[in-house]
Amino acid sequence: MQSDERVVAALAALRPRMAAFRFAVSGALERASSTLASGSGSGQARGTLGDFGGRLIDADRFAMISSGAGPLDPLAQAAVECAAVVLETFLRAGDEEFVVDVSPGRPLAAAIRARLATLGSVFGAATVIDQVRRRTYDPAQHQSLLDGHPFELWSAAERKFAPPLVVRVDGGDLDPFELAPLIDGWVRLVLLVTEPCTAAPLARLVSPGVFVAQAGDMKVLERVTDFDGPAIIAVMSGAEARFIHDPRAGSAMWQRIEVTHMPAAQPRQSLGARSAWQQRDDLSHLKALIQQPVLAANPAEVLVAAGSSGSYDPAERLTAWLLDQSTTDGSP
Amino acid sequence: MTAVAIPVGPELRIAPSVLKRPEHTIEIVSDAGEGAQKCGQIFGAVSAKMGNGVWTVEIIPAEIQPPPRTAEGASGNRIRFGTGPITNWGDETNLVVAFNEQVLLGRHRLGALASDAIVLLENSWASHTNPDIRAAWDKARSELAAQSYRIIEVPMEEQCLTIDENPRKGKNMFALGLLAYIYDRSLERIEEQIAYAFRKKSEEVYQRNLGLLRLGMEWAAANLDFRIEVPTNPPTEALVVMNGNEALGMGVLASGMEFCAMYPITPATSVSHYLAEVFSKFGGILHQGEDEIAAVGAAIGASYSGKVAFTITSGPGFALKTEFIGFAVMTEIPLVIIDVQRGGPSTGLPTKVEQSDLLAALFAEPGDAPRVVIAPATIEECFHAVITARQIAETFRTVVIILSDANLSTGVQPFPRPQLKKEWLAPELDLGPVKTGQRPYEWDARMGTSPRSIPGQPGGMFTLTGLSHDEGSKVAYGAGVHQHATAMRSRKLAVLQQTLLRPAINGDQDGDLLVVGWGSTKGAIEEGVERARAEGIRASSIHLTFLSPLQPGLKEIFSRFRKVMTVEINYSDQPGDPFITEENRRRGQLAMLLRAQTLCDVDCWTRVPGESLRPGFIHKAIRDAVLTLTGDRP
Numbered sequence: 001m002q003s004d005e006r007v008v009a010a011l012a013a014l015r016p017r018m019a020a021f022r023f024a025v026s027g028a029l030e031r032a033s034s035t036l037a038s039g040s041g042s043g044q045a046r047g048t049l050g051d052f053g054g055r056l057i058d059a060d061r062f063a064m065i066s067s068g069a070g071p072l073d074p075l076a077q078a079a080v081e082c083a084a085v086v087l088e089t090f091l092r093a094g095d096e097e098f099v100v101d102v103s104p105g106r107p108l109a110a111a112i113r114a115r116l117a118t119l120g121s122v123f124g125a126a127t128v129i130d131q132v133r134r135r136t137y138d139p140a141q142h143q144s145l146l147d148g149h150p151f152e153l154w155s156a157a158e159r160k161f162a163p164p165l166v167v168r169v170d171g172g173d174l175d176p177f178e179l180a181p182l183i184d185g186w187v188r189l190v191l192l193v194t195e196p197c198t199a200a201p202l203a204r205l206v207s208p209g210v211f212v213a214q215a216g217d218m219k220v221l222e223r224v225t226d227f228d229g230p231a232i233i234a235v236m237s238g239a240e241a242r243f244i245h246d247p248r249a250g251s252a253m254w255q256r257i258e259v260t261h262m263p264a265a266q267p268r269q270s271l272g273a274r275s276a277w278q279q280r281d282d283l284s285h286l287k288a289l290i291q292q293p294v295l296a297a298n299p300a301e302v303l304v305a306a307g308s309s310g311s312y313d314p315a316e317r318l319t320a321w322l323l324d325q326s327t328t329d330g331s332p
Numbered sequence: 333m334t335a336v337a338i339p340v341g342p343e344l345r346i347a348p349s350v351l352k353r354p355e356h357t358i359e360i361v362s363d364a365g366e367g368a369q370k371c372g373q374i375f376g377a378v379s380a381k382m383g384n385g386v387w388t389v390e391i392i393p394a395e396i397q398p399p400p401r402t403a404e405g406a407s408g409n410r411i412r413f414g415t416g417p418i419t420n421w422g423d424e425t426n427l428v429v430a431f432n433e434q435v436l437l438g439r440h441r442l443g444a445l446a447s448d449a450i451v452l453l454e455n456s457w458a459s460h461t462n463p464d465i466r467a468a469w470d471k472a473r474s475e476l477a478a479q480s481y482r483i484i485e486v487p488m489e490e491q492c493l494t495i496d497e498n499p500r501k502g503k504n505m506f507a508l509g510l511l512a513y514i515y516d517r518s519l520e521r522i523e524e525q526i527a528y529a530f531r532k533k534s535e536e537v538y539q540r541n542l543g544l545l546r547l548g549m550e551w552a553a554a555n556l557d558f559r560i561e562v563p564t565n566p567p568t569e570a571l572v573v574m575n576g577n578e579a580l581g582m583g584v585l586a587s588g589m590e591f592c593a594m595y596p597i598t599p600a601t602s603v604s605h606y607l608a609e610v611f612s613k614f615g616g617i618l619h620q621g622e623d624e625i626a627a628v629g630a631a632i633g634a635s636y637s638g639k640v641a642f643t644i645t646s647g648p649g650f651a652l653k654t655e656f657i658g659f660a661v662m663t664e665i666p667l668v669i670i671d672v673q674r675g676g677p678s679t680g681l682p683t684k685v686e687q688s689d690l691l692a693a694l695f696a697e698p699g700d701a702p703r704v705v706i707a708p709a710t711i712e713e714c715f716h717a718v719i720t721a722r723q724i725a726e727t728f729r730t731v732v733i734i735l736s737d738a739n740l741s742t743g744v745q746p747f748p749r750p751q752l753k754k755e756w757l758a759p760e761l762d763l764g765p766v767k768t769g770q771r772p773y774e775w776d777a778r779m780g781t782s783p784r785s786i787p788g789q790p791g792g793m794f795t796l797t798g799l800s801h802d803e804g805s806k807v808a809y810g811a812g813v814h815q816h817a818t819a820m821r822s823r824k825l826a827v828l829q830q831t832l833l834r835p836a837i838n839g840d841q842d843g844d845l846l847v848v849g850w851g852s853t854k855g856a857i858e859e860g861v862e863r864a865r866a867e868g869i870r871a872s873s874i875h876l877t878f879l880s881p882l883q884p885g886l887k888e889i890f891s892r893f894r895k896v897m898t899v900e901i902n903y904s905d906q907p908g909d910p911f912i913t914e915e916n917r918r919r920g921q922l923a924m925l926l927r928a929q930t931l932c933d934v935d936c937w938t939r940v941p942g943e944s945l946r947p948g949f950i951h952k953a954i955r956d957a958v959l960t961l962t963g964d965r966p
Contacts, residue, residue: 029762034759047755048723050587052708052716056877061831065727065781131763 006218006235007166010190011095013221014164017188018098021163025087028126032084034252035133036077075139078133082146083125090122102169109178112167112189113151116182120149123158151182159185166190171197172272174234176204183210183230191234198271198279199263200241204233205284206257212245220244239263241286254292262287352561355385355414357422357446360507361439362431363400364393364407366823367504370411371429373744374525375507378517379411380573380746381525383564386411387416387855388575388892389944391439392683392743403438403466410444415563419710421743423948427514427560429507431488431668432457433472437829440476440596447480450558454503455485470507484556486510491551495543499624505541509548514559519549523887555638570749576740580670581606583718584642585614586750588757589668591641593619593630597649599738600672600684604644624652628669632656636666636796638761638786640722647689654696657731659798661701661821663956664773664782665731666725673737673851675942684942685738687851688902690921693733694880700818702825703731705880709854712747712875714740719756726758728824729784735879737901739852739944765790772805773817780823807873831879834889839865839872842892844958847873847935849899850922853945858898859962864958879925887930897935897957898923899950904938 005159011018049057072080090097097119102111124145131137155164162185171193183205206212211231213220225233229247236242242261249256267279274282358375362368369390376388391408398405412422414540424446430436430453439445457469492502505526512522526541527768574582581603584592592611604618611618621627627643636639645653650671660667675681693705706726708717714736721732766785766868772794773783782803785792794805800817802808837846838858849857854875864871872893876883890896900920905912919927920936927934937953939945 007685047753048719050716050719050723050753050756051750051778051879052713053723054722056883058831058833062727065779065827065831130762133762134764134767136767209633230720 004168004192005208006192007099007168007196008164010173010192010221010235011098012216013225014098014166014188014190017164017186018095021161022059022091024161025090025122025126028129029084029087029091031133032080032087032129035072035080036084036128043269056324072132075080076135076137079128079137079139079143079146080132083128083179086125086146090119098163098165098166099106102163102167102173104170105173107177107178108167108169108173109182112165112179112182115165116147116151116162119163120151120158121146121152121156122159124149146189154185156185159187161185162187164188164190166192168194170194170272171201171236171238174198174201176201179232180205183232185230186228187230187232188224189232191232192216193236194240195235195236196271197236197238197240198274198282199267199272200243200279200282200286202232203243203282203289205232206245206253206286206289208253208256210245211247212243214240214242215244216242241283243286245289252293253289257289259286259290340848340874343712347877348557348559350559350561352563353426353739354416354429354562355412355418355422356560356562357410357412357425358427358429358511359391359408359410359439359444360429360504360511361391361408361435362503363405363435364395364397366407366431368408368429368431368501368507371409371504371508371511372531374522374529375511375517376409376411376744377423377525377573378521379413379515379562379564380571380744381521382518382702383566384413384562385416385548385565386413386573386744386746387418387421388412388742388744389739390683392742394681401432401434403434403441406435406793413562415565418745420853420859421739421856421944422949423946427451429510430454431503431507433469433476434867436850437472438476440479440481443481445481449481451476451481451483452486452507453483456487456489456958458485468598486551486555488710491547492544495547496540497640502540502544505544506548506551509545509550510552510556511548511949512545513549513552514556516559553931555731567746571746572749573744573746574711575602575742575744576711576736577602577672577742578606578706579711579714580644580672580718580734580736580741581610582750583715585610585616586715586752586756587719587722589718589722590616590639590758591615591619591631591634591643592616592629592644593634593641594644595620595621595624595649597624597646599674599741600644600646600649600670602741603670603672606646606841624649625656628653628656628667630661630665632635632665632667635667636663636749636787639758640666640668640725642670642718644670644720646673646674646682648679650689650692650880651696653765657703658697658699658701660731661697661703661815662785662798664729664821666722666729666784668721668732668734669726669875670718670734671738672741673735675940681942683738684850685944686940686944687735687737687853687900688921688940689735690850690879691924693735694925695914700822701731701824703733703880704825704878705733706827706878707735707851707876708740709851709875709877710747711740711743711745715747715750722758725829726784727767727779728828730784730821730824735851737852739901743852761786763789766792771803773801773803773820775803775817775820777820778823779827780820781827782820789878825881829878832878832881832883834885835874835876835883837872837874837889841872843870843872843941844894844961845869845870845871845954846893846948847899847954848876848896848922849873852881853901856945856947856950859947860899860954863947863951864954867955869954869958871958876922882925882929886926888930890926890930890934895935895957895961896926896932897937897953898926899945900936900938901940901945902938903940904936 014227085248100111100115102108128142131142202212209229211224211227213233243259347864360368360372366728376386380386388411393405412418426446429449488503489499492499492506496502631641631643675684675686676688708714725732766789772785773782799807800812800814857873861873900918902921904920905917920938923934923936
């Protein structure tokens, strides 16, 4: 799989994020180990007290105090052991855990969801460990967390720790509307698109807080490294539109979006589930996004107009009034 | 008696007689700054690594830089080493290397030397250009001549000047060479140790020191008619050699504590010197506060934020920290305090040993502020005590005070290399949400313990206060609330006491006299008891490590002996002294505690000589105490 140069390059760009995810998993595994050790009672107490304390203190009695509720019950212990296996299995696996291959004709989102659910089982495992540590583990409620943890059930904190994914997909299977529910937290989806593809499939996903890009190479991934939010990037090789929507670039849509290429010809054929009209509408949507507002060249005029119309919020009205009191050259 | 001075010079070559001894005690003494301590430290470390049991004690003047050539200004090292384990500094010195006659006189006047001690004395002072110095030399020699010491004059300065133009910088390595020859120390190990000791110096300094070392060995080989063999017993397990302050520092690392806040104070400072070199490599932070109060405040703040922090000090610093210690007790913030005791009160004897902080550690606080007090007895225990202290502090959300002293802090002893365990480390912080409805002081009504909230834990926010508070940390002055909260803070010590094991009895399980000790006197007490037992005296000893709470079973153990007597390095009135009666007599600090706790008539034998107790003196005290019991006057 990784012989694909694009996959290798994408994984290299995402490595810091992958490392952070692995680090969090290894932290959870440490918690599992210490929980299992502390649940073993006096042996652990003897260990924690050191050689000095071990000679002076009754380890059994001390264990009853230090663990609060005594040794783990068998069910809780088994749950932590299972959780540890889940975490160890992930840590032993290679980078392929972060790569999804979507078979042609199969739903893109379903493949991504399945992988996120598998990876999410480490979140489930961490939750189980924490519940056991707090002595609030309930098998009926928490056992299933180890069998896979669907993205829909991830907490906000878990979504902030979402593992990045590199997804190889046929252009015809790239349906943006399927992906929208997955954009949250720190989700990183890098779509390596096989031609042919519709002209601007990701334009529909542009929204104020999401980094969205259609690019011809991996350089764009450098820009997303320290972006604090979800990102979806399609890497393409055909004549599709090329654009980057970076939420950090400005407050207005036209400031945030940068289009470097638009297809010369309008789409005339359907592709996958997307009709020609839908594809043309994608392009129209992209063009609309980059339209600058009328009179944007002279913001003062806009604000003066706003002040007189009274149709903006109080702060804008105050600003407009102040501008109205001064001449355009700045003199009072 | 006449001191014997043998002629010196390369022309004299005598086949040396080899004196075989099971143990020997040596001293290297000089003016401050002449490196005698470095010489002693290297000799002690090399001897330990070769397989001798070793105990070294620093001889430190009370001032940093006392006037040169004064009897009170002797600085150096005393090393007792033997074929078997050595647990204390012993009684008298068998061989002395003295850099001038005045420091030798100082040691002599303190009774430090055995009557047949061999003395290697620098003789350049005899021909000094200053007539006052020559007169002082003559006067000292006449005083020393009244003893049966064997004094061998050594031209140290003359010899050292052949290598180093500043003889003050070279004599210590020359003296090391003398000792290396006399005791047949491994040259390879000495060179290694010199390399370590001067690791921050240049190659030139290292090579010059090796030259001086070899010069001393050659001079000794050419001029001395004796050597002394103290057979080594090569260790079967890996050993480490360090002083008590280094052991405390390493214990800090092994315990996983990550924050030390301190203010420099003798004799505790070298712990922070050690940590300053290594702490950051293990993720630790060493913070020097602007004063003792700020230091303990910073440590409490760090503990409050999560992991257990510690502060290190000595008596005067401890006094300044008391208000904050009370705050830690009241707010139940875990805290470890290391007090390396020195002579007091006030600034007292900064460099000298004393065990006078016990009652301060236990009680120095307005209001009721129970804390745990433990006292390691050996350098090895200094290492392990920190691990236990952190664990107790965290488990019980309380203050744990470790009482070390100047004897342990500067003494060097080999002990088995600790096999570090992950379980010793402070556990990872659990910053998950606290249980719904959990209060910051949700005391277990039986045990007094309560789960700890760490800042940042969702649902765990509360207002910390040193004012009387309820389980929710809300200020509450009601009588019932304060009674309950005080009981809970106190109960923790009772619960801890229930986990403690009875102290082991050294010797017979019953008899005429039980000696009770604590802290660094263990080795000397047990040796004193052993000597008494060898004479048929029915004496035993116990050594208390936990002083608050006290280990269980003491009253029952005491009942098996006709007399119980503490041996301590702190002050007590002597019976028979003017105005001293049974009613007004002030007793040793442990004796006072034991009398109060057990209602037993615990006697004491305590001294504050500014040095460790000698086993011979303890032996005599035991003999006298037993004679009193039998009606014979000592």
